Amino acid sequence: MVTVTGRTLAAVDAPGLRPGMTLALAQALVPGLVVRVADPAGDAAELARLAQWCLRYAPLAAPDRPDGLWIDVSGTAHLHGGEAALLRDLVERLAGQGLRARAAVADTPAVAHAVARYAAGGVVPPGASMPGDLPLEALRLSDVVAAELRLMGFDRIGPLAAVARAPLVRRFGPLLALRLDQAAGRVFEPIVPVAPAAAIQARLGFVEPLATAEAFCVVIARLVAMVCADLERAGQGARRLELRFERVDGSAQALRVGTARPVRDARHLGRMFEERLEQVDPGPGVEAMRLAVAVAEPLGFVQGASCLVGPAAPDLAPLVDRLVNRLGESLVYRIAVVESDVPERSVRRTGVLSPGGSVCGSACWPADWPRPVRLLHPPQPIEVIALLPDHPPVSFTWRQVRHRVRHADGPERIAGEWWKRDREWFLVRDYFRIEDDDGRRFWLFRRGNGSDAGTGDMRWFLHGFF
Incomplete structure (x- = not known):
């Protein structure tokens, strides 16, 4: 997979490719290459948030764009079991978030940067300078400068650091000398830390x-x-x-x-x-x-109730808070909406205190077809007297008790999701709202459309109570 900016590669995750290569050449080298459009602004924002997360290890952390992080662990490594344990915990936590990382600890930022990106990472012994066998890119030089240095015969940091500085500065400018001094620890290199999010x-x-x-x-x-x-x-x-x-x-x-x-x-x-x-x-x-x-x-301000708009709807949130406070969060839940027409699939339980949740969210059921408060799981089979195909029941028997129907409304046809149907699932359900002679209201359905046996076996079930 590659990430492209314009028509060139910005980041690669495939062998044989490199950043800066044209997209056409990359697609010719790797057939079926997966391409994603780069989002530098979004990546920078995510990197800044990741630097905020790294404040758990030390009070000073900063993003190293485009894909790195600085953490100044001076005086804090012992709080995490030492430098090696800190690195191990950091890499494992990032892996748990789906991020592959390689980390290093050294006396200077330059050495830590080089060992993390161009070596195996780990803890560099105190007082050690940058390894001389690392490539020139470990000095954070531009591609143009690194290419010209290779034309002069330099391909590693060690031989380059041993030559006189004056000719190099005259040809490449002061940045090359500064990078060499930073790698040797002769020049202090500060990092600009991110400010921790202000906690109230x-x-x-x-x-x-x-x-x-x-x-x-x-x-x-x-x-x-x-x-x-x-x-x-x-x-x-x-x-x-x-x-x-x-x-x-x-x-x-x-x-x-x-x-x-x-x-x-x-x-x-x-x-x-x-x-x-x-x-x-x-x-x-x-x-x-x-x-x-x-x-x-x-949380913004909202218009309260007044004589012009009528009484306000009751706010159940304080009651829910106190119930959770007394009973425990695991014993109080709310109903979240699931995109499904099948009644038993259309809702699920979720934590009432989960971030982003609300006890007074959008309705879980269609407004024009009321649903019962209590559903039976599974629906209970009943004996029904009704005229097919679309007439409501005249009476039904459940648990050896006969109920005569006084009022009925329906049918409401529910077919369910076609991709979830199987031999044991229904093809069509026709639902009726029923009221018996005693004023009790039930929710019944017939499995099938009442005329075609291929849509169901025409058996009746009790699914809920109003």
Whole structure:
């Protein structure tokens, strides 16, 4: 596969090809070559986001365009088990994201860059300079300069670094000498780090340690108010928050809550934390508390209800938040829409606090054909008296109880997806909404169109209750 800019190759993943080669020549050399149009702006944005992700390893990281990253691990490698362990963890995490990478650690950026791109990578011993057997491209020279140096007989860094600098500078300019000095560690090479994404958080320290739930509630109210003010200025709402209790003995405890939609209601968020204070063990006392927004999403202002537009629809999100807070996220779910006409395939369960989700999303069913609240799985067979092909049932028997039909509406024909049909699946279903003499409403269907045996066996089933 190759990525092209215009009609030349920008990146390649096929043997025998190289960046800069024309697309026509590449297609002639590799029949059936898969071609993708390059997106330099999109690649640069993704690389910047990847550099932000690398801040987990060190406070200084920067993109090395077009396809590299700088990470200054000075003084932080021991936090990850050493330089070798850090590199291993970095490469494995990138592989988990579908990115193949080769990494190196060295005293200078120039040596790390060269060993990562033109050698096997790994940890370069302290004080070591750039290996002399690496190609000239490891010095980050242009293709034109590298080609002219090869015409002069230089194809490796070692022989080039041993010659006098003055003639090289007069012919190729000062950049070549600068690259050689950077490779030898004689010239400092700074990197311009990315700024970490500003996290919305607030912290309060105490003169005397706190140990009672009443004191914690007062502090929670202040922290939540501070965080909500910052969220409003940023035009965002919190989806996940973490409250840390820093104890006098140096240990810490954390409470984490989530919301069904972006929220910056201080009273609601404070109540959710207060309901879980029984899980906190203050120990010898809490000397500080920190509230941080782990996940936030955009939240703008909306028009509320007024006498002109009528009453507002009920907001179920606060209720859902409190249920999840008390019962656990695994016990509360919402229904997400699936693109299928088959009723049992048209919805699925998903986490109610998953980012991007909403408890009041778009309708899961067609507005002109109401669906029952409860579906039976699998549909239950019933005995029906009805006139074929399109008349509704006159009565039906389910679990040895006969129900006389007072009102009926239908049929609604559902054929399902043709690519999912098999011998055991239906070809056609005709659905009817039924009300019996006692006012109970049912959802029945006949398997088949009522006239052609090839569309189904004409058996009836009870599928749900209204």
